[in-house]
Amino acid sequence: MIKLQTRAWIELAVVIWLAAICAGCFVLLVRLNSRGLDTLLIGGIAGLIAGLIIAVHQTRIDRQYDEREKQIRQKAFSWASKAFVVLFGVISFVAFFTVGGKGTVPVYFLPGLFFGCLLFAQFVQSAVILIQCALEDNDG
Amino acid sequence: MGDEMLSNRIRRLRFDAGEMTQQELAEKVGVTRQTIIAIEQGKYSPSLPLAFRIARAFGRPIEEVFEYDREL
Numbered sequence: 012m013i014k015l016q017t018r019a020w021i022e023l024a025v026v027i028w029l030a031a032i033c034a035g036c037f038v039l040l041v042r043l044n045s046r047g048l049d050t051l052l053i054g055g056i057a058g059l060i061a062g063l064i065i066a067v068h069q070t071r072i073d074r075q076y077d078e079r080e081k082q083i084r085q086k087a088f089s090w091a092s093k094a095f096v097v098l099f100g101v102i103s104f105v106a107f108f109t110v111g112g113k114g115t116v117p118v119y120f121l122p123g124l125f126f127g128c129l130l131f132a133q134f135v136q137s138a139v140i141l142i143q144c145a146l147e148d149n150d151g
Numbered sequence: 152m153g154d155e156m157l158s159n160r161i162r163r164l165r166f167d168a169g170e171m172t173q174q175e176l177a178e179k180v181g182v183t184r185q186t187i188i189a190i191e192q193g194k195y196s197p198s199l200p201l202a203f204r205i206a207r208a209f210g211r212p213i214e215e216v217f218e219y220d221r222e223l
Contacts, residue, residue: 077199079183079186079195146194
């Protein structure tokens with residue numbers, strides 16, 4: 012298994028674990044009737060900072076990959092970007108048609124939507140890397 | 152426009168070069184073994200610099216290693 016695949020498996024595991032934890036916390040905080048939503052905000056900002064640090068670290072790691080691995084990553088990133096836009100659009104329109112044009116949604120819905128889409132995009136990226144590697148890795 | 156394909160003789164040349172393994176070739180040209188496998192099987196077309204590095208690893212001109220087939 013090459014470094015790219017190992018990394019994709021780790022990212023996939025982290026995303027699934029993070030999604031479960033985030034969803035649990037989100038539901039808990041909303042059920043507590045807005046109490047602790049400030050904490051959620053702080054958590055969100057911390058998450059964004061952590062994401063930025065990971066992104067910078069990621070570009071350093073990217074230099075270690077060879078050209079084929081970089082191409083696989085680029086394709087996966089392209090799929091992840093599309094997944095992000097599609098999911099963001101779908102949820103926005105579902106919310107619009109569910110709540111109605113004059114209805115309102117709680118503000119915490121927005122960061123929840125953003126982070127949800129981000130996690131889904133990361134999931135798609137890891138999955139696409141693993142699928143592409145599996146398709147090309149028939150030993151000759 | 153027809154199908155474009157880059158065929159290669161890497162497998163043949165590896166055996167001619169004292170049964171060089173895919174791993175040895177990969178280390179010589181600075182890529183992973185999986186990339187060499189993908190190139191050999193025609194699933195991945197290498198960049199021009201990598202194609203030159205592979206050709207040099209065998210001490211052959213690039214046109215002896217890679218062939219560009221295009222069906223019109």
